[in-house]
Amino acid sequence: MADLATVAAALSAPGKGLLASDESTGTIGKRLEKAGLPNTEDIRRAYRELYYTTPGMGQYISGVIMFKETLLQSTADGRRFVDVLAEQGILAGIKVDEGLAPLPDGGDGETYTRGLEGLEAACREYVAAGAKFAKWRATIKVSDVLPTDLAVERNADDLARYAKICQECGLVPVVEPEILIDGAHSQERFGAVTERVVGATVAALWRHGVALEGCLLKPQMVIPGAEAEGGPLPPGQVARATVAALRRVVPPAIPGIMFLSGGQSEEEATANLNAINLEAQAAGRCPWALSFSFGRALQVRRARGAPAS
């Protein structure tokens, strides 16, 4: 347990955040194809190598979330990615969920996340390969009638079960209840749903005996829906709503809140994160690190050039 707390603290160290580069083969393929590159294992490897060997990344990145294939890959000159990252003081993380599936008896478009079956065996393999933390993404849809209690409770419970298994295997779980930005809902509605969903997630973590000091939370910021009237809000407003909501439901024992950037542009996500930290300092009594776990917001929009460059 002490090890888990140490790893969680390292991942949420001041000034550092997570690079989410755990896109599945299909998702990363779409991105590569847009850049005119074929979706082969070697191209995917080279793409990740580009990031993991960036000099100085260790100043700002505490951990990298990888897809299974990537965890086992190496640089062109034969050094394991896990080792290359470790040299920079960066910890290796692994996405362990197996994607979304429609929630039986759920509302229109609601999902649960697959992957609990066989999770323990998989985690032990990942630990042997050098992973120190894991990630599991649940998604919650918002509308006038969603989310249903079933979706909230099912996803919260599955997140807690995932977290418990990870801890038993020696991995710090990043717990990601992503409330989707799709929809026309207001920021206020989003805040209410955030409290409901994150509150239920924390309650599930308590119920399953997850050690809070050894896990991290990866929520969405409290923003209006992508189709809401008026468009994105000023960072100060995002910050106030986000900090207020999380202070109501996240106990201090969780060392870090690593925001996802899902649906925001790079500039938006960074500006909002900055404002969140300023708000936290101004409001006081925000005991957790408030940092990032960004994917698209950190990654270059287009991958260019041949693998060798």
Place this chain on the structure above:
Amino acid sequence: MQAKMQLRSQRAATVGRSRVQTKVVCRAFNSMESAHAEELKKTAAYIAQKGKGILASDESNATTGKRLESVGVENTEDNRRAWRELLYTAPGLGQYVSGAIMFEETLYQTARDGRQFVDILLSQGIYPGIKVDTGLQILPGDKGETTTQGLDNLADRCKAYRKQGARFAKWRAVVKIGEAGCPSTTAVLENAHGLARYAQICQENGLVPIVEPEVTLGPGDYSIEETAFWSERVYSHVMRLLNEYGVVLEGILLKPNMCLPGLDAPVATPKEVARATVRTMMRSIPPAVPGIHFLSGGMSEEEATLNLQALNEEAPNAPWALTFSYGRALQSSTLKTWRGQEANWAAAQDILVKLAKANSEASVGNFKGPHPVPGGGRILQALRTGGAGK
């Protein structure tokens, strides 16, 4: 504003079988509509301000009677009134105390000179509070576990108390540990639901609820870790239900127990108490709660101060105030000094204020000693059940 929506399965009508309907609960947590929300937050923040704590003087008439009788004072309404007058008119008390919890009778009483107690307290900058539960009741089963009564007519009572000048309320739930089978799930959930429902009603009627889930110090040699384990479970259910019931956390105060081993186990050092207690709070209490006001429940006056000091040393940057809501730990020596004698009035008040000062210092990690009443023993009382809070 609560918006409850129902989602019906499209197939139910055609298939004709009954289905549990999935429901949406969406609470507007920023409750801007609630007239009371902003006032509740301000009141809670005032009571939880740095360097101050709460004087718990809400003993029922029967319990107060036992105390008075122990120093040879008859249990009459006037003696109860005089005893509280001594407490509330203590000069300078308001430097260290931000709230005083009263029993119903006391809320309506006056000093000898005719001033209302509520006005005397307010003139000292002390907010009047009111105990609203009507006592413990034994739960079915053979473990002697309890639930707390008092929800019936609570809304109306809150309105009346607020009109009289009360700004906050208190409800004590007790969870027993240290015996095989305790606490049962029934007891934990029953008490948590009672607290959440009480808190919701208070807020709707303009009173800040002090939420008191007491994992009680009892016989047995159970360890401090066992107390911490059960305290975490109890508090987590309480916090979960407070959120589910739409209680505004910035507008409540928490009154929990410190984590102590059983009465038959060796007494824990202040550092041990602090470590276990802080860890438990960090795991269970979101930062939106402005103040955690520990009960003294049986600790000696000195123990209560030293433990509070250790708590603040352990967590100097805690997101909530770590302070006191002490009854016996402020009153015991005060009462023994007074003994019902007019000649001892000033000396008794002096002890009270010194005790309040010591705990005020401890609540910001500044208590250096010596303690005004060192070396006292544990001040235990039996759990009273039954009776409608008389």
